Amino acid sequence: MIRLKGPQRQVFLSPHRFRLLVAGRRFGKTYLANVELFRAASGPGRNAWYVAPTYRQAKRIAWNPLKQLTRPYWASKPQETDLRIELKGGGTIALRGADRYDSLRGEGLDFVVLDEYASMAPAAWTEVLRPALADRQGKALFIGTPHGFNHFYDLREAAQEQSDWATFRFTTEEGGNVSAEELRSALRELDERVYRQEFRASFENLTSGRVYYAFDRTDIQPLEYDPRFALCWSLDFNIDPACSVLCQVVHGHVQVLDEIALRDSSTYDVCKQFASRTREWVESFNHGALPVHVYGDATGDSRKSSASRTDWQIVRDFFAGNGREYKATFRIPSRNPEVKDRINCVNAIISNAGGQRRLAVSPKCKQLIRDLEQVSWKTDANGSSIGDLDRSDRLRTHLSDALGYLIVWDFPMRAKIGYRPEWLGM
């Protein structure tokens, strides 16, 4: 039985020709979209479309739930190759992707729902979908979770001024499909801004100003190596400076004990420095070789830093040659995570949405502290963010990059509820 929740019903019952719904993750947006499609396609000759940012996403997100919802009303078996359902009443529902919107021309529509509109090429609407509604006076529903101040935000601003539009905004909690326990776990896992965007449906500027915005001087604390926990060494293979951090993860907290930042040096020099910085810990360790977890940059396996050996090969050889002193395990991904995802993970450790702080940095780590305080997002000539780090100062970003490799490995965002890593392309 179909039963919309209160906030979904508000949207469903709104008589406006154009509606726009901003809602948190797992609010029930796609469910509502499917119910809307079913209503819109009820009647002979009626034509309703579901559009997602890509055709593959449309299929992955909406196809199975839509089939389930409409099954008793099928006129024939759904067309799997064209993602089209013919209903007994004579109407049609089809799923489409905005990635190839030129191929969508030529059909008149009674209704279109644009799901995840914040991640969609906006030209799909202006160039193809809007004109397709013209002859039948078709209706449209835009749905999405905010994704910075992009075209979704602009559309909402414009919509609020127009009489044939209605706009709605609901949080994940108001949707009533996510348990309090799941919301608490998201609060722990995400930093405050990401949480506000994803769960409170708020438009946030995630890529302007300071990158590690929550870091402050209270996170700088004298720290001692604790032999009960493994030593973690995380490397960024920049040539000048070559950067790495020495850390320990203690009961879910990341403690940065020391940094190694060498100008103009080779990966051999970096290993030598590591040996000298850790000598005291190795000598006082009473249980055999010192356990070391090694983290870092995936590209270190492709870049040849000497005539024949890659950076990682040099590090591996170093540990193989010093097996009495160190017992190393390597935690290196086959490819690097997206920069934005890595930064979101670091920010969530600095301070999560519940206000818990889990990073401590020794005052010895002068360059890392500078990074955490100074690294900023790059802007274009108009001052708009372009979603990349400002790397104009060659001394900046590498130590915080190194720290990020460790954090993203040990504290990944599991995307269990809500969070959309960039690699999902959403």
Ligand SMILES: Nc1ncnc2c1ncn2[C@@H]1O[C@H](COP(=O)(O)OP(=O)(O)OP(=O)(O)O)[C@@H](O)[C@H]1O
């Ligand atoms: N009215 C409802 N009755 C029963 N279950 C619902 C209802 N609305 C949503 N759900 C269920 O809640 C879950 C989340 O819904 P849905 O996938 O539509 O959310 P969403 O906002 O599109 O999520 P996402 O942000 O991940 O795209 C699904 O399992 C869905 O079946």
Ligand SMILES: [Mg+2]
């Ligand atoms: Mg959805």
